[in-house]
Amino acid sequence: MRAKQRVTMMKKLVLYGLVFLTAALVCLALISGIFRYQAEQKPPVSSIEGERILLPPPRSDGAFSVERALAERRSVRHYAPRSIRQSDISQLLWACQGISGPGGLRTSPSAGALYPLEVYLVAGEVEGLSPGIYHYLPADNVLETIRSGDYRADLSLSALNQSAVSEAPAVLVITAVFNRTTGKYGERGIRYVHMEAGHAAQNVYLQATSLGTGTVSIGAFHDGEIQKILSVEDETPLYLMPVGYLL
Ligand SMILES: Cc1cc2nc3c(=O)[nH]c(=O)nc-3n(C[C@H](O)[C@H](O)[C@H](O)COP(=O)(O)O)c2cc1C
Known part of the structure; x- marks a missing residue:
């Protein structure tokens, strides 16, 4: 039992x-x-210096018409207090200087296809990206980490305290390497580089509008201070373009 x-x-x-x-x-x-x-x-979070971060592939088609983007484009200086998607950042960078044709032709025209412009991203609140300064490498659709940390406040201070720069979740900075163009066109090349910055900035405006984000071309800043923040003493900063969702 x-x-x-x-x-x-x-x-x-x-x-x-x-x-x-x-x-x-x-x-x-x-x-x-x-x-x-x-x-x-969640996209991977990254911030190691020199590290390359592959961006989401940009779209070359969309439902928002060019006419509508032109009609609705405005300079926007206040943004919704939320982070910006990495896919939207990728799209904005591509609109600015991305590759769109054979042999490295880009979304913005360039005198002699010499491409004197460089684009940097000062990221504060970008999904999947640690706060930091990144260099956009169009050929590989990659961001290369320059330095970690949130530099939006420093950037704003160098731009006469313009609050759009510190409020936006991210800021695109367009710089120029003049001798890429003046090497071929001499003095006249200076004019060409300035024209190209205008083309690139307008592309960002139109793309921002179609994404439901806002931006503003900022030309008022101290060149030397921006150069120091970005660690680009050999390049001339031409535009700061804060980007963020509309309020
Ligand atoms: C070369 C250039 C520099 C500019 N700099 C600034 C600036 O430093 N700060 C700012 O708030 N807006 C700046 N703007 C934006 C203009 O103020 C704006 O385009 C103008 O008021 C017209 O408004 P809209 O862009 O909404 O049509 C600049 C625009 C250009 C083209």
């Missing part, structure tokens, strides 16, 4: 053990599934 009871007890113990083990395995699978889902939702 006792032996029979012992066997029954053992069977019960094995059964309970199996039930417990199955429940634990199901829980583990659920938890790891949740973590995997969350990891898939």
Whole structure:
């Protein structure tokens, strides 16, 4: 009788053990599934100097017409207090200086296709991107980390305290390497580079409008201070373009 009871007890113990083990395995699978889902939702966060971050591929088509973008474009200096999607940043950078044709032709025209402009991203609140300063490399659709940290306040201070610069989740900075163009066109090349900055900035305006974001061309700032913040003593900053969602 006792032996029979012992066997029954053992069977019960094995059964309970199996039930417990199955429940634990199901829980583990659920938890790891949740973590995997969350990891898939968030783009990787990055901030190591020199590191290259591949941007989401830009779209070359959309439902928002050029006419509507032209009609609705305005300079926007106040933004919704929320972070900007990495895909929107990628789109804005592409509109500014991205590759759109064979042999590296870009979205903005360039005298002699010499491309004297460089674009930097001062990121404060960009999804999946640590606050920092990044250099846009059009050929690879990549951001290269220049330095980590939130430099929007410093940038704003160098731009006569313009609050659009510190309020926006991110700021595009367009700089120029003049001798790429003056090397071929001499003095006249200076004019060409300025014209090109205008083309690039207007592209950003129109793309920003179609994305439901706003921007403003900012030309009032201290060149030397911006050069120091970006660590680009050999380049001339031409425009700051804060970007953020409309209020
Ligand atoms: C070369 C240039 C420099 C500018 N600099 C500034 C600036 O430093 N700060 C600013 O708030 N707006 C600046 N603007 C934006 C103009 O103020 C704006 O384009 C103008 O008021 C017309 O408004 P809209 O762009 O909404 O049509 C600049 C525009 C250009 C073309």
